[in-house]
Structures are given as structure tokens and as C-alpha cells.
Amino acid sequence: VLIGGALVFVLFAGTYAQQQQKEELPPPPPLTKQEMERAKEIYFDRCAGCHGALRKGATGPALTPDKTRKLGTETLKTFITYGTPGGMPDWGRQGILTPEEVDLMARYIQHDPPPPPELPLGEMKKSWKVYVPPEKRPQKPEHNRNWQNFMAVILRDIGKVAIIDGDTKELVSTVDTGYAVHIARYSASGRYLYTIGRDGKVVLIDLWMKKPDKVAEVKTCYDGRSLDTSKYKGPKGDFLDKLAIIGCYWPPSFVIVDGQTLEPLKIVATSAYTYDTNEFLREARVASMVASHYDPEWVVNVKEAGQIWLVDYSNIHAPKITMIDAERFLHDGGWDASKRYFLVAANFRDTISVVDTKEKKLVKNIKVGTRPHPGRGANIDHPKYGPLWCTGHLGDNTIRCIGTDPVKHPQYAWKVVVKMEMPGEGGGNLFIKTHPKSPHLWADRALNNDPKLQRSLFVFDKNTFQIKKVIEIPPEFQGRAVHLEYNKNGDEVWVAVWSKKNEPEKQAILVYDDKTLTLKKAITGNWVATPTGHFNVYNTMKDIY
Numbered sequence: 381v382l383i384g385g386a387l388v389f390v391l392f393a394g395t396y397a398q399q400q401q402k403e404e405l406p407p408p409p410p411l412t413k414q415e416m417e418r419a420k421e422i423y424f425d426r427c428a429g430c431h432g433a434l435r436k437g438a439t440g441p442a443l444t445p446d447k448t449r450k451l452g453t454e455t456l457k458t459f460i461t462y463g464t465p466g467g468m469p470d471w472g473r474q475g476i477l478t479p480e481e482v483d484l485m486a487r488y489i490q491h492d493p494p495p496p497p498e499l500p501l502g503e504m505k506k507s508w509k510v511y512v513p514p515e516k517r518p519q520k521p522e523h524n525r526n527w528q529n530f531m532a533v534i535l536r537d538i539g540k541v542a543i544i545d546g547d548t549k550e551l552v553s554t555v556d557t558g559y560a561v562h563i564a565r566y567s568a569s570g571r572y573l574y575t576i577g578r579d580g581k582v583v584l585i586d587l588w589m590k591k592p593d594k595v596a597e598v599k600t601c602y603d604g605r606s607l608d609t610s611k612y613k614g615p616k617g618d619f620l621d622k623l624a625i626i627g628c629y630w631p632p633s634f635v636i637v638d639g640q641t642l643e644p645l646k647i648v649a650t651s652a653y654t655y656d657t658n659e660f661l662r663e664a665r666v667a668s669m670v671a672s673h674y675d676p677e678w679v680v681n682v683k684e685a686g687q688i689w690l691v692d693y694s695n696i697h698a699p700k701i702t703m704i705d706a707e708r709f710l711h712d713g714g715w716d717a718s719k720r721y722f723l724v725a726a727n728f729r730d731t732i733s734v735v736d737t738k739e740k741k742l743v744k745n746i747k748v749g750t751r752p753h754p755g756r757g758a759n760i761d762h763p764k765y766g767p768l769w770c771t772g773h774l775g776d777n778t779i780r781c782i783g784t785d786p787v788k789h790p791q792y793a794w795k796v797v798v799k800m801e802m803p804g805e806g807g808g809n810l811f812i813k814t815h816p817k818s819p820h821l822w823a824d825r826a827l828n829n830d831p832k833l834q835r836s837l838f839v840f841d842k843n844t845f846q847i848k849k850v851i852e853i854p855p856e857f858q859g860r861a862v863h864l865e866y867n868k869n870g871d872e873v874w875v876a877v878w879s880k881k882n883e884p885e886k887q888a889i890l891v892y893d894d895k896t897l898t899l900k901k902a903i904t905g906n907w908v909a910t911p912t913g914h915f916n917v918y919n920t921m922k923d924i925y
């Protein structure tokens with residue numbers, strides 16, 4: 381979750397050079413050994429994602445002692461309690477941190493960050509478990525369900541993923557995936573579901589089993605957010621379902637694993653020099669990653685360095701990596717409709733960087749609105765502009781679309797040609813989604829400060845770019861509307877009602893009819909707890925968004 385506004389201004393204004401200056405600062409407030417351990421855990425859970433394990437800042441500002449000690453305990457407590465308009469959560473006000481924990485964290489971040497541990501391949505292997513070896517797995521699906529329309533729903537705070545039959549809306553299985561799964565992806569065939577937890581644990585689930593369950597697991601990082609699989613067919617289908625790549629925040633690296641067993645095969649550190657100031661960053665973390673459909677290649681975004689790495693996996697023990705300078709603080713992104721161009725948000729620079737994976741070069745850094753957050757973006761084929769790729773923003777209420785066809789529509793290519801506006805003050809959009817068969821584009825507003833907007837969905841007409849309907853989620857469900865995903869046919873949109881509290885009777889996954897824009901089904905049950913991202917097998921394996 382992002383941080384901004386006043387705190388960004390106060391903390392981030394200094395350059396890295398200034399950070400090095402030795403200044404007379406007050407000593408850090410005392411902490412007992414026990415408090416230090418507790419604070420380390422809370423920092424990892426709630427803060428490291430945005431501010432970094434070494435606290436040098438990324439999506440959120442730097443929290444190094446030279447800055448935090450100047451602010452002092454009381455000011456820091458105010459930020460932690462009330463958050464900021466730019467996206468820093470109000471941890472205290474929401475009741476996620478108690479007043480004692482707020483005070484503890486305000487004191488903790490005035491101390492030097494303790495060095496986080498390393499995780500060499502040998503250590504990784506100790507966590508590697510194969511529950512069902514490939515030769516004992518089904519040769520064909522053991523059920524008659526339309527498994528390509530399954531939806532994997534993350535039940536974040538209870539450490540599970542639910543697999544729901546998209547046709548019947550029945551719960552097929554819930555699988556223990558461990559702590560706070562962040563995203564799910566599928567193998568090229570769609571048969572295998574992979575999940576990555578915030579603690580770097582990866583779980584492999586076989587959807588062909590009578591009751592889909594985990595067949596392997598491994599922990600490749602202490603802190604991770606992204607993964608993808610090998611989607612290049614090759615002359616003999618050589619790479620299909622063969623490999624997976626895990627992106628780590630800490631240790632800053634990516635790890636290549638066997639796609640069928642998760643055996644860790646190769647680690648590549650991503651510590652790097654920033655593309656612009658040539659400053660060495662130990663903590664240059666891996667943000668989003670995608671797999672090419674046309675080459676044995678992954679696109680790996682090295683966040684703080686501002687580089688997009690194209691990793692050729694045809695020989696993983698001699699990987700060829702093309703390092704493309706782009707823009708700093710790379711975060712999330714996705715393919716254009718042709719799957720030749722990859723577009724990624726450099727969110728703290730209000731920029732979308734575009735790479736051409738065929739020519740292996742940067743196409744352009746394009747200025748968009750305030751703090752773009754596309755998820756994987758949304759692709760529209762428009763009668764006038766041709767193919768467009770769109771992003772929403774955390775820091776404003778716009779959705780902007782960029783032309784992506786330099787051949788038939790050169791006058792619109794690599795420019796923002798469409799700006800849609802969501803009614804209501806402020807940004808807070810996390811995800812947008814469309815489908816080639818749908819006339820609509822949907823957007824959430826999960827991080828807006830206004831509780832009404834947090835619970836609203838904004839539906840746009842893809843041709844006119846006008847808002848068609850604002851839908852408020854039913855009052856009986858508590859929480860924010862977050863993340864959107866179409867079913868395989870592209871005629872339903874699924875939304876999670878995301879509450880950080882585990883109150884199953886008040887939580888649901890809502891299924892909207894994309895034609896009538898009305899609620900078709902609320903999926904509820906005592907297993908529906910803290911749902912976040914949800915991923916349709918067919919759309920995710922084919923990168924349809």
C-alpha cells in the first residue's frame with residue numbers, strides 16, 4: 381500500500397547524497413530486546429513492501445534514521461495512526477495497529493535497520509517439498525468440471541486460496557498456501573496454479589486432481605510479490621509448463637525453479653546500479669514479471685534500479701540478460717494486445733515505461749497521471765485509436781490510455797490519447813479490467829479515503845469512454861471492493877469484498893453480469909475470509925486483460 385502527501389514531501393525531498401550527510405541527531409528512543417523483535421515482525425508485515433527492508437524507500441519514502449529522528453516519536457505516531465492522503469494507510473485509526481504498537485513502530489524506525497538475512501540455494505532447498513511427484517499425478521482431469529473457467533481466490537489473512545468453479549460458482553477446494561498470498565499465476569497449459577506469499581513461499585496446485593490440492597512447495601525469499609511461468613512453446617513445446625520464476629523483494633533477486641516440482645535451480649541477484657545516478661543499491665527489488673509467448677524470455681522489473689531485464693531462459697545456467705534502462709520505482713504492468721510491448725508503471729515518477737520485447741529496447745517513457753497503478757492494465761481495440769493500453773492511478777481520479785500500434789495508428793502510438801474521469805474526489809484506484817468480448821472497462825477505488833468510493837465500482841463504455849454506471853456494493857457486505865476479473869467467456873466480472881477482519885458472514889465474492897451491470901451472485905460461506913486477488917485460469921494463462 382502506498383504512502384504519500386505530506387510525509388512524502390517531508391521525507392523524500394532529500395537526495396540520496398543528503399542521506400549520507402553526518403548530522404547531529406538526537407539518539408533513538410530506547411527499545412527492549414523483546415520490543416525490537418516484535419517491531420521487526422510488524423515492520424516486515426506492514427511497512428517493508430513500500431519502504432524497503434533497508435528503509436531506503438520505493439513506493440513509500442525513505443525511513444532512514446537521519447530522517448525519522450528529525451521528525452521524532454510524536455510526529456511519526458501521527459503519520460502511522462492517521463496515514464496520508466497519498467496512500468499511507470491509517471494503521472492506527474483502522475485498528476490494525478494498537479496505540480502501543482503505533483508507539484513501538486514510531487520508536488523502532490528511529491533505530492538503524494537491522495540487516496535482513498540471506499537465503500542461499502542450499503537453505504532454500506531445505507524448505508522444498510514435493511507432496512505428489514509428477515509421475516503420480518493424473519494423466520487427464522479427474523473431474524468433469526470446466527477447469528479452464530476456475531477462479532483462484534486469495535483468502536489473504538487466513539493463508540488459503542479457494543478454487544471456485546466459474547460455471548457453477550461452487551467451491552471446488554480450499555488449499556493451505558500459507559501467509560498472505562499476493563498473486564496467483566498459471567502454467568502455459570493452465571493445469572498448474574502457482575501462488576506466492578508475501579513471505580516468499582511458493583505453492584504449486586494441480587487443477588486436474590479430483591480435489592485440486594498442493595503438489596509441491598518451496599520458500600525462495602523472505603519477502604516476495606511476483607511469479608510467472610515459461611509460456612514459450614518452442615519448436616517441440618520444450619518449455620511449456622517446464623519452469624517458473626519467482627521475484628523477490630528480499631533477498632533482492634529472482635529464482636528459477638522447476639515448473640513441475642518447484643526445485644530451486646538458479647538464483648540471480650538483482651542488486652544493481654540505478655540507471656540514472658549510477659548509485660549502487662543492494663535493495664534493488666523485483667517487482668512485476670511477465671512471460672513472453674513468442675520467446676523463451678521473462679520480463680523482470682528491477683524496481684529501484686529503474687531497469688527492465690529481459691531474461692532468456694533457454695539455458696538457465698548461462699542466462700542471457702538484456703538490461704534496459706527505463707525509469708525508477710518500477711511496479712506493476714502488463715502486455716499490450718499484441719504481446720510484443722510490455723508497459724510498466726514507474727509509479728513514483730508518474731510514468732509508464734514501454735519496452736519492445738522484439739527489438740529489445742526501450743520504446744518510450746510516457747508521463748501519465750499521479751502515481752499510475754495499472755495492475756496488468758486493460759487493452760481496448762478502439763475504432764478510431766486502434767489498440768490502446770490503459771492504466772488507473774493511485775494519486776488522481778483518471779484512467780488514461782496509450783496508443784500501442786505504431787504501424788497502423790502511428791499518430792496515436794506511445795501517447796496518452798484518452799483520459800477518463802471517475803466521479804468523486806481523490807484517486808485510490810488499484811485495479812482496472814476489461815475483456816475483448818466486453819463493451820466495458822471496470823475500475824475499483826479501494827484506496828480512496830472516502831468509504832463510499834472504496835465500495836464503488838466504476839463502469840466505462842469502451843467506445844465513448846463515458847461512465848456508464850457507478851455500482852455500490854451491497855451494504856450487507858463489509859469492506860472495500862478490490863480487484864476485478866472476467867470469467868472465461870468475458871460476460872461476468874468478479875469482485876472481492878476485501879476486509880482485513882476475518883468476519884466470513886460479512887464477506888463475499890461478488891459476480892456481476894457484464895451485460896446488465898447487475899449483481900448476478902454473491903458467493904458467500906464460512907470459508908470466505910479476507911478475499912483479495914482472484915484469477916481466472918483461461919484469462920491469466922493467455923494474458924487476456
Ligand code: DHE
Pocket residue numbers: 381382426427428429430439536561562563605606607666667668669670711712713755756810811862863912913914
Ligand atoms: Fe500488490 C500485484 C507489490 C500492496 C494486491 N503487487 C502486485 C505486483 C507487485 C505488487 C510488484 C505485480 C506482480 C506481477 O504482476 O508480477 N503490492 C505490492 C507492494 O509492494 C505493495 C504496494 C505493498 C506491500 O507491502 O505489499 C502491495 N497489493 C497490495 C495490497 O495491499 C493488496 C491490495 C492486497 C495484499 O495482498 O496485500 C495487493 N497486488 C495485489 C494483487 C495483485 C498485485 C491482487 C495482482 C494484480 C493482477 O491482476 O495481476
